[in-house]
Amino acid sequence: MPSHDLPQDVSFQRQGHTELTAPPPLLTGEGGCPIRDVLDRIGDQWSLLVLAALEPETLRFNTLLRRIGDVSKQMLSRTLRRLEEDGFVHRTVYPEVPPRVEYRLTELGRSFLEPMRGLVRWADRHQAAVEAARAAYRARIGE
Amino acid sequence: MPSHDLPQDVSFQRQGHTELTAPPPLLTGEGGCPIRDVLDRIGDQWSLLVLAALEPETLRFNTLLRRIGDVSKQMLSRTLRRLEEDGFVHRTVYPEVPPRVEYRLTELGRSFLEPMRGLVRWADRHQAAVEAARAAYRARIGE
DNA sequence: ACCCTATGGTCCACTTTGTAGACCATTGAG
DNA sequence: CTCAATGGTCTACAAAGTGGACCATAGGGT
Numbered sequence: 353m354p355s356h357d358l359p360q361d362v363s364f365q366r367q368g369h370t371e372l373t374a375p376p377p378l379l380t381g382e383g384g385c386p387i388r389d390v391l392d393r394i395g396d397q398w399s400l401l402v403l404a405a406l407e408p409e410t411l412r413f414n415t416l417l418r419r420i421g422d423v424s425k426q427m428l429s430r431t432l433r434r435l436e437e438d439g440f441v442h443r444t445v446y447p448e449v450p451p452r453v454e455y456r457l458t459e460l461g462r463s464f465l466e467p468m469r470g471l472v473r474w475a476d477r478h479q480a481a482v483e484a485a486r487a488a489y490r491a492r493i494g495e
Numbered sequence: 496m497p498s499h500d501l502p503q504d505v506s507f508q509r510q511g512h513t514e515l516t517a518p519p520p521l522l523t524g525e526g527g528c529p530i531r532d533v534l535d536r537i538g539d540q541w542s543l544l545v546l547a548a549l550e551p552e553t554l555r556f557n558t559l560l561r562r563i564g565d566v567s568k569q570m571l572s573r574t575l576r577r578l579e580e581d582g583f584v585h586r587t588v589y590p591e592v593p594p595r596v597e598y599r600l601t602e603l604g605r606s607f608l609e610p611m612r613g614l615v616r617w618a619d620r621h622q623a624a625v626e627a628a629r630a631a632y633r634a635r636i637g638e
Numbered sequence: 639a640c641c642c643t644a645t646g647g648t649c650c651a652c653t654t655t656g657t658a659g660a661c662c663a664t665t666g667a668g
Numbered sequence: 669c670t671c672a673a674t675g676g677t678c679t680a681c682a683a684a685g686t687g688g689a690c691c692a693t694a695g696g697g698t
Contacts (some may be wrong), residue, residue, distance in 0.1 A: 377551070378550050378608065378611070386615040387544060387611075389618040390614050390617075391540070391543060391544070395543070400530055401534070414675075424659095425659095426657075426677080426678090427655095427657080429675085439628020439629070439632075445675090449663085449665055449666095450664070450666095450673055450675080451664090451676090453674085453675060460628065464617060464621070470613045470614075471610045471611070472533060474606070476532075478607070479532065482536070482581050484582070485581055489580045489582075540685090555645085555646085567685070568647070568686095568688095569647090569685075569686075570685065572647060592645080593643095593645030593646080593692095594693090596645085596647090
């Protein structure tokens with residue numbers, strides 16, 4: 353049990369209310385929480401990776417499997433079906449033998465990747481800061 | 496299916512370096528896959544919700560628990576520790592009885608929520624399209 | 639004096655979720 | 669005649685998450 357911080361500056365921590373210019377509420381209590389909406393769609397382990405993989409090119413099932421590398425067939429299958437269901441991905445079956453199935457992004461799926469770039473840019477820019485925070489944490493507690 | 500001379504795609508894999516394969520436009524990062532970086536940090540079920548809950552105000556453990564609603568104590572605890580470790584959240588313990596522990600966003604954590612707003616805006620704007628896609632899917636297949 | 643509540647967690651048994659690998663039908667290549 | 673390759677599904681098994689009990693302590697009510 354790590355003993356974290358002690359109270360440093362109590363008076364400083366008391367926050368008033370955010371009554372005036374309340375920034376856009378990300379977490380809404382009752383009906384339709386936007387963050388939940390996003391999470392329900394792409395909050396699992398694989399959806400984002402699949403979308404990212406399909407971004408530059410249409411891919412077949414097994415290629416996708418190998419491209420991502422550490423996803424199981426079952427999960428890839430399930431993920432693709434959900435993405436198709438939600439309209440992010442289009443599935444084309446060619447009735448050949450052996451079967452050929454191609455997955456490509458829809459316009460909706462493609463449009464989703466746009467705001468994603470913001471997050472990626474963030475990760476890129478703040479990677480060092482996160483590393484530093486981890487090191488500080490280890491020094492403070494893990495050690 | 497072990498080592499084969501298959502076209503080994505390493506570009507999306509964990510620590511893979513993307514020097515050989517042409518890096519997909521989404522992956523502008525130079526070393527490691529930025530999408531994985533993001534996912535490793537906030538790709539779980541609860542991190543985003545916790546960050547969103549802490550966005551307007553500092554909160555105590557049990558308040559956070561109730562505010563989110565459907566998270567278990569264990570997962571909230573684990574999530575908070577990871578967020579603290581990564582420098583998204585600051586934890587302050589007041590040695591009172593009963594104990595008081597407050598969680599607040601750091602600057603890093605707050606900066607992260609900014610690109611998140613892009614995603615939320617997307618979800619808001621395309622919610623109808625997703626619903627339509629679902630309906631179409633059900634009509635086509637679920638029948 | 640005695641209960642009840644409240645704190646921030648951890649621990650345990652149980653359930654849900656994900657994984658690895660076998661399996662399917664089919665065809666072309668060797 | 670065997671073997672690989674296709675897109676999946678199915679089935680054991682392993683990993684992750686859940687709900688509730690539990691802890692030490694103090695204050696309030698009766």
